[in-house]
Amino acid sequence: MARILFFGRLSDFAEAIEAPLPDGVRDTDALTAWLSRENARLGEALARPGVRVIVNNAFISAPLELSDTDEIAFTSPLSGG
Amino acid sequence: MGAPFTDIEIAAAPFDPEAAHADFRRRVDGAGAIVAFTGLVRGKTGDGEDVSRLTLQHYPGFTEKEITRIVSKASVRWPLVGSRIIHRTGDLESGEPIVFVATASIHRRAAFEAADFLMDYLKADAPFWKKETRGDNAMWIEPRAEDLIDKARWRDSEGDANARDQRDS
Numbered sequence: 001m002a003r004i005l006f007f008g009r010l011s012d013f014a015e016a017i018e019a020p021l022p023d024g025v026r027d028t029d030a031l032t033a034w035l036s037r038e039n040a041r042l043g044e045a046l047a048r049p050g051v052r053v054i055v056n057n058a059f060i061s062a063p064l065e066l067s068d069t070d071e072i073a074f075t076s077p078l079s080g081g
Numbered sequence: 082m083g084a085p086f087t088d089i090e091i092a093a094a095p096f097d098p099e100a101a102h103a104d105f106r107r108r109v110d111g112a113g114a115i116v117a118f119t120g121l122v123r124g125k126t127g128d129g130e131d132v133s134r135l136t137l138q139h140y141p142g143f144t145e146k147e148i149t150r151i152v153s154k155a156s157v158r159w160p161l162v163g164s165r166i167i168h169r170t171g172d173l174e175s176g177e178p179i180v181f182v183a184t185a186s187i188h189r190r191a192a193f194e195a196a197d198f199l200m201d202y203l204k205a206d207a208p209f210w211k212k213e214t215r216g217d218n219a220m221w222i223e224p225r226a227e228d229l230i231d232k233a234r235w236r237d238s239e240g241d242a243n244a245r246d247q248r249d250s
Contacts, residue, residue, distance in 0.1 A: 007138055008210030009221040050223065054208075057143050073140060079222040080137075080168065080209030081120060081180050081200060 002068050004031070006042075008076030010051070013042040020068050028053050029063040031072065050077035085156050086163035089148050091139055093171050098181045101167055105183045109163040112185035116192040118200055124175035126215065134214040135173045144168075144208045151202040155184070158198070159191040166199065168209065198235055205232040 004017040014035070025031050032053075036043025045051075053060050054073040066072065086108055090096075098119040106115055122135050152164055167181040180203065184195040204224065211222040 005140070007140055007208070011138065011210075012221075054140070054143060057146060073143070075140075075208070076210065076221060077223045078206065078208055079204075079211040079224055080207035081204035081228075 002066065003071040004035075005071070005073040006075075007073060008079075009048075010042065010045050010074050010076055013045050014039055021066060025066070027063045027065050028055065028060060028072065031066060032074075035074075045076070046074060048076070051075065052077075085161040087149070087152050087156075088163075088165040089145055089152065090165075090167045091141075091144060092167055092169050095177055096167050096169070096181065098167075098178050101165065101181050102183060105163065105165045105185070109185035111187075112162040112192075113187045114189040114192040115183060115185045116189070116196040117181070117183040118196050119178050120180040120200075122173045122175050122177050122179050126213070130215050132175060132213050132215055135179070136212040136214070136219075137168075137170045137173065137179070138210040138212075139168075139170045140208045147206065147208050148203070151199060151206060154202070155195045155198050159184075159186060159195040161186050161191065161195055164195065164199065166203070168203070168207070170209070201228075201231040201235065204228045 001018050002021050006014045006016065021031070022034050025034050032046055036046055052075050054075065055064050055066070056071055102117045109115065124132055126132060148166055152166070155161065155164065162185040165181070165183045169179045173179055182196050182199045182203070184192045184199065186192040186195065205228050212219050213222055
């Protein structure tokens with residue numbers, strides 16, 4: 001099962017998902033596109049500047065191949081402290 | 082000197098910074114200086130609007146990992162005896178402590194600078210998401226330009242020293 005998580009502004013539009021990756025989704029770009037098709041408001045939020053993707057506890061800087069054991073988190077800009 | 086003592090806590094409930102300071106002091110035997118910073122929830126925005134509530138999210142596991150990475154960077158730069166970070170999550174009200182950073186070193190300069198560095202990096206790089214409620218409106222807070230500038234000043238240590246000299250004069 002892949003786990004897909006949403007943080008910050010993105011969590012207003014989607015709950016965490018625990019499921020096999022959708023058919024044909026093999027990387028983070030394809031997952032972003034699939035999520036955007038399924039949920040238009042989430043899609044708008046994912047298209048805003050500053051959205052980052054974390055795969056298995058590491059920020060990614062380029063599209064990454066995914067498998068059903070991965071944990072993928074989509075985040076809006078960080079604001080701690 | 083051995084590896085510095087490090088304690089990182091993500092707190093879902095209110096914490097007592099004075100108790101955290103006292104506890105930290107007991108655990109950093111041999112230190113000659115402790116610097117402790119407590120950040121509080123401001124009751125007003127920069128525009129003077131009242132903030133009724135602040136809600137903080139974190140990413141369990143990943144947030145702790147990233148803070149550990151930030152503390153490791155500080156430990157490379159300064160000879161720390163120890164450091165302690167407490168960061169709140171959940172719902173907070175105006176005036177509540179939101180973050181506590183304490184550093185201990187043999188001498189004061191390292192403790193001051195490491196605490197300052199840790200706060201700048203926590204603001205910019207620690208995985209927290211902050212939502213501010215003003216009346217009936219809630220909005221997610223994004224980093225301000227100043228937060229990124231604060232972090233950037235640590236990139237060039239010589240530039241940092243010059244900037245500090247100018248500020249202190």
